[in-house]
Amino acid sequence: MTRPITAGVDGTAESLAALDWAAREAVRRDLPLRVVHAWRYAEALATADRDTQHGWVSEGVSAAVRGVRERHPELRVSVDVVEGGAADALAAAEAEMLVLGSRGHGPVVGFLLGSVGQQVIAEAARPVVLVRAGDRPTAEAAGRDVVVGQHGGAEDSAGALRFAFETAAARGATVRAVRAWTLPPVFAYSPGSMKLLDDAGGLEPYERQALADALRPWRERFPGVPVAEHVEMGSAGEVLLSVAGRAQLVVVGRRAHRTAVGARIGSVAHGVLHHADCPVAVVPHE
Structure with a gap:
């Protein structure tokens, strides 16, 4: 079975940079791209039920994926919006590699690993790639x-x-x-x-x-x-x-x-x- 490159997306600038990095790498390796977004139902939003919140999340992910499909029309892309913890969903993914975003403030401070990133790196059985928000494809060429x-x-x-x-x-x-x-x-x-x-x-x-x-x-x-x-x-x-x-x-x-x-x-x-x-x-x- 061909394993995809899996990118975790949460709407932040760093996760969108990770999505772009993962898409470029998937094209190079002729692998499919799987985009995963994990979310939790917010009971505090009394005016929005579970289906409504799921729709909001799905639309946000779809917008990010549309850009990837426009830039790489030959790329096979699948999207999974799952309810639950992001770290568990990503660490358990059957993937060739996992790609996550990580905040950075320059070469001195470098990556700021959140709890999700730390847990995924420590638990995943596959390689995990961390990408900054400022990453650009020009650096690869x-x-x-x-x-x-x-x-x-x-x-x-x-x-x-x-x-x-x-x-x-x-x-x-x-x-x-x-x-x-x-x-x-x-x-x-x-x-x-x-x-x-x-x-x-x-x-x-x-x-x-x-x-x-x-x-x-x-x-x-x-x-x-x-x-x-x-x-x-x-x-x-x-x-x-x-x-x-x-x-x-x-x-x-x-x-x-x-x-x-x-x-x-x-x-x-x-x-x-x-x-x-x-x-x-x-x-x-x-």
């Missing part, structure tokens, strides 16, 4: 890279790398793969780890080789996608943000398993979401 964070072994970032390469292939863009490293604590050294470092020629060559190994299968699968490798000492979030200034999209991973306090976004994804000035994709992995 300005030669900017798709930046992706890689960490650990080859399997640890496979989901994020897959998403980055698929996106870059659809856009004719370069993947800029970023790996950050720090000096390990003294007690982390062992005879086995020391041998690995000696064989690699030191810490930085070891990290560069680890990134090259993780990228190898994706380079083979997407031979037409240019790749730039960036290895730098520092915290993962800071290194990613340092190279994201001219990115058209930043892709980060998050662990999908739940902790004792529930699902979490993760510190790196959280930092990038709050400070990047371009759309950010958060991809879950085991």
Whole structure:
């Protein structure tokens, strides 16, 4: 079954920007677009019954979708107006990816994640893309890279790398793969780890080789996608943000398993979401 790209719409400027982003991506990938709006019956509006309120909501969503259909007449679009919580409706969606809007006030403050966005990112089994209200399609055609964070072994970032390469292939863009490293604590050294470092020629060559190994299968699968490798000492979030200034999209991973306090976004994804000035994709992995 072909999964659609699903956009959550609530009438705000940021959600309309997310809808436009999702529509463009659906056209590139030849996928259908599903537009979801979740609403709750407002009993305080005594003069408007449930059907009337539903009609108001449906008309607002239809107006936004009309613009998308005019700009992309070849796009297959479906609309779901559901009663209930937005986070639950979106997180449970069977989608290739979920696209949401997020308020932003410039590159310093960055994204302001509401409770819906946080819950969807933490709970969704599919990639979630956050888009600012000021996002413009020109940024996607300005030669900017798709930046992706890689960490650990080859399997640890496979989901994020897959998403980055698929996106870059659809856009004719370069993947800029970023790996950050720090000096390990003294007690982390062992005879086995020391041998690995000696064989690699030191810490930085070891990290560069680890990134090259993780990228190898994706380079083979997407031979037409240019790749730039960036290895730098520092915290993962800071290194990613340092190279994201001219990115058209930043892709980060998050662990999908739940902790004792529930699902979490993760510190790196959280930092990038709050400070990047371009759309950010958060991809879950085991």
